[in-house]
Every structure is written in C-alpha cells, then in structure tokens.
Amino acid sequence: xxxxxxxxxxELLVAIFIGSLVIVMAAQSLISHIRLSARSEAMMRSQDIxxxxxxxxxxxxxxxxxVSVENSGxxxxxxxxxxxxxxxxxxxxxxxxxxxxLTRTGPAIDPTSGGIDLSSSPxxxxxxxxISEFSASLNSxxxxxxxxxxxxxxxxxxxxxxxxSTGGHLRSRLIN
Amino acid sequence: MVPLTxxxxxxxxxxxxxxVELIAAIAVxxxxxxxxxxxxxxxxxxxxxxxxxxxxxxxxxxxxxxxTLGSSCTATINKAIAPDSIIxxxxxxxxxxxxxxxxxxxxxxxMSELSGPSSSRSTYSINSNNxxxxxxxxxxxxxxxxxxxxxxxSIDITVQLLTSGPSRCISIKDLIANIAISKGEDCVDQExx
Numbered sequence: 001x002x003x004x005x006x007x008x009x010x011e012l013l014v015a016i017f018i019g020s021l022v023i024v025m026a027a028q029s030l031i032s033h034i035r036l037s038a039r040s041e042a043m044m045r046s047q048d049i050x051x052x053x054x055x056x057x058x059x060x061x062x063x064x065x066x067v068s069v070e071n072s073g074x075x076x077x078x079x080x081x082x083x084x085x086x087x088x089x090x091x092x093x094x095x096x097x098x099x100x101x102l103t104r105t106g107p108a109i110d111p112t113s114g115g116i117d118l119s120s121s122p123x124x125x126x127x128x129x130x131i132s133e134f135s136a137s138l139n140s141x142x143x144x145x146x147x148x149x150x151x152x153x154x155x156x157x158x159x160x161x162x163x164x165s166t167g168g169h170l171r172s173r174l175i176n
Numbered sequence: 177m178v179p180l181t182x183x184x185x186x187x188x189x190x191x192x193x194x195x196v197e198l199i200a201a202i203a204v205x206x207x208x209x210x211x212x213x214x215x216x217x218x219x220x221x222x223x224x225x226x227x228x229x230x231x232x233x234x235x236x237x238x239x240x241x242x243x244t245l246g247s248s249c250t251a252t253i254n255k256a257i258a259p260d261s262i263i264x265x266x267x268x269x270x271x272x273x274x275x276x277x278x279x280x281x282x283x284x285x286x287m288s289e290l291s292g293p294s295s296s297r298s299t300y301s302i303n304s305n306n307x308x309x310x311x312x313x314x315x316x317x318x319x320x321x322x323x324x325x326x327x328x329x330s331i332d333i334t335v336q337l338l339t340s341g342p343s344r345c346i347s348i349k350d351l352i353a354n355i356a357i358s359k360g361e362d363c364v365d366q367e368x369x
Contacts, residue, residue, distance in 0.1 A: 129349075
C-alpha cells in the first residue's frame with residue numbers, strides 16, 4: 001500500500017481553531033482602536049463647534065443689558081437695549097434649540113464691526129444643526145452671569161455635552 | 177543513429193503556443209490593462225480634486241480664524257484655475273475699521289502650494305452659489321460668523337477637475353461657519369471637516 005501523507009482531520013480542526021482565535025483577537029483590538037479614534041475625532045469636532053457657539057453667545061451676552069430664560073431653560077432671551085427694570089421690550093437676541101437646531105433670532109451681526117447691528121430688522125438664522133440640547137440658567141442674582149450647556153450630536157453617533165458658566169458678563173447686575 | 181521514436185518525441189516537445197492561444201492571452205492582458213488604466217485615471221483625478229478641495233477648505237477656515245482677530249476678512253476664490261494660478265486671496269473687508277493694526281488677513285492660496293511640478297498639475301473650475309462676476313465671495317465677521325447670501329443657509333463651493341473630471345463640494349454652513357466637504361459630487365451628502 002502506498003502511504004498517503006497529509007494532515008488528519010483533528011490536526012486540521014486544531015489549526016483552524018488556533019487560527020480563528022488569533023483572528024478574533026486581532027479583530028477585537030482593531031475594532032476598539034477604530035472606535036477610539038472615531039470617538040476622539042468626533043470629540044474634537046464637537047469641541048470646535050462648542051467653542052464657536054460659545055464665542056457667538058458670549059459676545060451677545062456681553063452686549064446685553066438684561067437676560068432671561070424661558071421654556072425651562074431652552075430659550076435664552078437677551079435684551080440688548082432695555083434694562084431689566086424697564087417694562088417695554090427693546091431689541092432682543094434669542095437663542096433656542098428646536099428639533100436639534102440651535103437658532104439665533106435678532107438683529108444681524110454687523111459684517112465689518114462684529115457688533116449687533118441694531119438698525120437691521122430681526123432675523124432668524126441657524127447657529128448650528130446637531131445640537132440635541134441647549135439649556136440656560138441664570139446664575140444667582142447679582143453674579144451677572146448665565147450658565148448654559150450645549151450637547152452636540154456628532155454625525156458619527158457620539159454625543160458630547162459641555163456646560164459653561166459664561167466668561168462674558170452682562171453690562172449690569174441681574175435684578176430680581 | 178537516433179531511433180525514429182525519439183525523433184518523433186523530440187518534435188512533439190518543441191510545440192509552443194498556437195496563434196489562437198497567443199491572441200487570447202494578449203486579449204486578456206489588453207482588457208485587464210484597459211480596466212486598470214481607466215480606474216487609475218479615475219483615482220488620480222479624484223485625488224487631484226481632493227487635494228485642491230481639502231486645501232481650499234483649510235484655507236477658508238484660516239480666513240475665518242484671521243477674522244476673529246478683530247477685523248472682518250473677505251475671501252475671493254477664482255473660478256478658472258490654471259496649473260500656476262492663484263486659487264484664492266483674502267483681504268480685510270474694510271481697511272478703516274481695523275481693531276488691530278494690520279494690513280492683511282492670510283496669505284493667498286495658490287496652486288504652487290500643492291505638491292509636484294506645475295507640469296503635473298491640472299486645471300480646475302470653482303463655482304458657487306455666491307458668485308460676484310467670476311469669483312466666489314466668502315465674508316466673515318470679526319466674530320468669526322459667516323455672512324450668508326440672502327435666501328441661503330450655506331455657501332456651496334464646487335471644485336471640478338477640467339475637462340469633465342470629478343468634482344467635490346465645500347459647504348460653509350450656518351452662522352458659526354461649519355465647513356463640510358461632500359463625499360461625492362452632491363453638496364448635500366457631506367462629511368464633517
């Protein structure tokens with residue numbers, strides 16, 4: 001009889017088992033690496049968006065004479081021309097988030113000076129989409145500040161939240 | 177004397193490829209290389225457009241950052257781009273209202289900033305929904321916000337490799353000037369930048 005040399009079935013099974021074990025371990029570490037890098041990328045994007053929004057909101061807060069919060073924090077109303085103790089309503093800048101879109105309603109930002117152009121008619125413009133949460137609250141009376149938090153929903157599926165007590169202060173103390 | 181049978185065997189072993197076999201092999205190689213060259217041309221075309229698009233998007237973000245230093249900057253992007261031409265320039269929107277003493281925003285963005293000799297570069301066409309004559313205008317306020325054309329929520333800039341090559345779109349969206357680059361040719365289908 002001629003001897004047919006080769007791998008036996010048990011040998012083959014053991015080899016396949018060891019091979020698949022190695023592949024599974026490699027795939028796991030690869031997947032976790034991809035997830036981590038996607039997450040850190042999403043975090044950088046979200047932080048960039050947050051800092052841009054904060055820049056925008058803080059400067060409007062600095063120009064405001066009075067600030068109030070409506071819709072249980074979802075709506076931030078900045079009175080630009082009237083103090084808190086005045087009864088009439090002057091020019092206002094309103095930030096609110098509806099259906100994941102943060103909007104700014106009010107006089108336009110002057111293209112050359114960057115200040116609020118009070119002569120322009122109020123308009124609503126999108127500040128950023130993918131903002132799943134915008135909530136503002138007044139700091140304790142007299143501290144002249146607003147705290148707000150923003151939750152950015154990244155298209156990759158991750159979401160990041162950041163709260164910020166504004167560096168920008170109102171022109172006057174809050175009057176309760 | 178060599179036996180007759182050996183001679184016959186020798187003759188048989190000298191047989192080579194027949195003409196039909198050769199033609200078939202050449203045809204297969206021809207078809208494969210045609211496919212290969214075609215996809216190579218497509219890939220290089222796409223990469224060329226990517227290079228210009230990503231470079232331009234980064235440059236526009238630099239203009240935005242320069243604006244936040246205190247004075248509004250306006251970027252002007254040319255429509256017809258030759259291998260050696262300037263793609264875009266940025267200037268102060270108003271020279272009288274400068275918060276900080278300076279005369280420029282950011283240096284111009286030109287084709288020479290892309291790698292390779294000018295002979296290897298191509299020509300492009302850059303169009304947008306905010307053209308002034310043959311130039312795209314993008315203005316930022318000193319707060320880094322985008323000045324949007326009336327009726328639009330974004331400025332969409334399409335970069336196309338000439339002639340009839342692939343194109344990609346840069347979309348500058350919303351007040352905070354989020355810059356996104358399209359995955360393909362459609363401005364709506366976007367990746368985050």
